[in-house]
Amino acid sequence: MSGKILLVYLISLINSGTLGQAQQPAFTIPPLTLYAYQPRGFRAEMPDVDGIKLFAFHGRVNEPLPTAKDxxxxxxVNSPNNGxxxxxxxxLTLAVGDKVYYWVYVQHNSLGYTKHDVVFEVTELVSKECRPATTKATGIYTKICGGNIIFSDEFDGVWVDTNNWIPQRYIPSYTDDDNYEFVSYQxxxxxxxTRExxxxLKPTxxxxxxxxxxxxxxxxxxxRSNRDSCVYNQVGAFILPPVTSAKIIxxxxxxxxKIEIKAKLPIGDWIYPQIxxxxxxxxxxxPKILIAYSRGNLNLSxxxxEDLGSTLLFGGPVSERAEPERSRNLKSRRLTVPFGREMRTYGLSWSPNRIDVSVDNAVYGTILANEYTALxxxxxxxxxVGVGGNHDFPDDTKSGNSWKPWKNLKNDLKTMNNFFERRGSWENTWFGDDVALQIDSVKVWAL
Incomplete structure (x- = not known):
């Protein structure tokens, strides 16, 4: 690293103290994608963002690399190439199982930013030849090659990377959202x-x-463009959404x-993940396509x-809004323990001919193209994370010893009031971060 860049880097370390605060930073280093090629070759690439002036990469194979060491x-790298x-x-020759310890420095406008103590483990060797891809994508400015990663986020910044995601801010309304879950997304x-x-994404x-x-x-x-999804007035028993939650798109x-999402699903009565x-x-x-869906109730009968609770996983296209048609093309997998007890890898492979859904790399269901509307x-x-609503929890179900505290009645805004008034029957099942959807990583490969 040149002396000038090292000086700017040291200044960035002093400035980086503000990044530890619980606030959205002005800039977050975009996620890196790393490739180990066969028979040899290594590549680290980062998307271009307005204002980036310089990118510096420093790594060492199979040995930790202290920050500021070459x-x-x-x-x-002084300029981008094709975005x-x-x-x-x-x-460089790498083998499966090798680890590249690295840190990066990025100059954005007049400030320097670092990402350090990062490890890339080689899990596969990629061919340098570009295989024609079936995948089409908007927002990617380089050629898409079959088998290559086109999107990756490991959430190692201090805030959601807004280069990748749009945090949602709206109220599900009876005029715009048929499910009408009992939350506002903020x-x-x-x-x-983000943490560690x-x-x-945690409901309160x-x-x-x-x-x-x-x-x-x-x-x-x-x-949202619909005013009813942006402003809500309580009138009598038509209360404000009693739960605040979060969503990103x-x-x-x-x-x-091919999508893989490593996640820990939420646990708690009447909670469900939106993956x-x-x-x-x-x-x-x-239709929307479920990558992973499991109700948070430990015992929902x-x-x-029949138990519909947290030991039952669903994936696939949602055919209709309401049951039983809703689940016609969904596939399911049941465990003896709740899916929310540990991190698992949820996968979905979507091609013109079929959709395969998997958990921990084991396919548990296939939907052929003739079984669903052409996507x-x-x-x-x-x-x-959603809570309650019109379609995710059938009527006349029991969570433990407590009956479901509302009926699925479209346009009946009092359903939220019924849910809230009976919170004594379900609030004691919400424990700390167990109610959160915790995402370790998101990856998308081209087919």
Missing amino acids: GDLSGD KWVYENPD TDNTNLF SSLY VATSKAQVNGRLDLTQGCT SKLSFKYG ELIPVNKLPEY LNSG NSEYRIALG
Whole structure:
């Protein structure tokens, strides 16, 4: 590293103290994608963002690299190439299992930023030849090659990377959202935050009647165009949403690909994760596609005794809004322990002919193209946490010894009041961060 860059780097270390505060930083280093090629070659690339002036990569193979040390792999990149800042070593030979310890420095406008103590473990060797891809994507400015990663986020910044995601701010309304879950989606750092390289999307419940009365105005920064989704007035028993939650949607949209999301699902009565693909074109012929869905109730039983709770996982296209048609094309997997007890890898492979859903690299269901409407649209990744609503919990179900505290009645705004008034039957099942959807990483490969 040159002396001038080292000086700027040292200044960035002094400035970086502000990045530890619980606030959104002015700039976050975009996520890096690293490749180990066969028979030899190594590449680290970072998306270009307005204002980046310089990218420096420093790494060492199979030996930790202290920050500010050059390492065996070292280079300064002064300009982007086809929308990417790229460091490349064509002669490096790596094997599966090798680890590259590295740190990077980025100059953005007049300030320097560092990302350090990062490790890349080689899990596969990639061919340098560009295989034609079935995947189509918007927002990618380089050629898409089959088998290559086109999107990756490991949430190692101090805030959600807004180069990758759009944090949502709106109120599900009876005029715009048929499910009408009992939440408002906001960006408060109590509900949306990163910690130890994981993303947390955490619902919180109102603690008093006063918090569900009055007016909720999310006009500033609202991510919906419908006014009913931005402003809500309480009128009598038509209370404000009693739960504040979080949701993010990817800026990347794509058609066909392999998605893997390592996550810990939420646990708690009447909570469910939103790990899904949502269509860019919001039309009936383009259903949402569940990557991983499991109700948070530890024991949720029908009158028949069948358990629909947290040991049951679903994935696949959602055919209709309401049951039983809703689950017609969904596949399921049951465990003896709740899915929310530990991090697991949830996968979905989507091609023109089929959709495969998997957990921990084991496929548990396949949906052939003739079983669902042709998904001729680009989709985005949505990550969030919902609570209650009209379609996710059948009526006449019991959670433990408590009956479901509301009925699925469309346009009946009093359902939220019924849910909130009976919070004594479910609030004691919400424990700390167990109610959060915790995301370790998101990766998308081209097919």
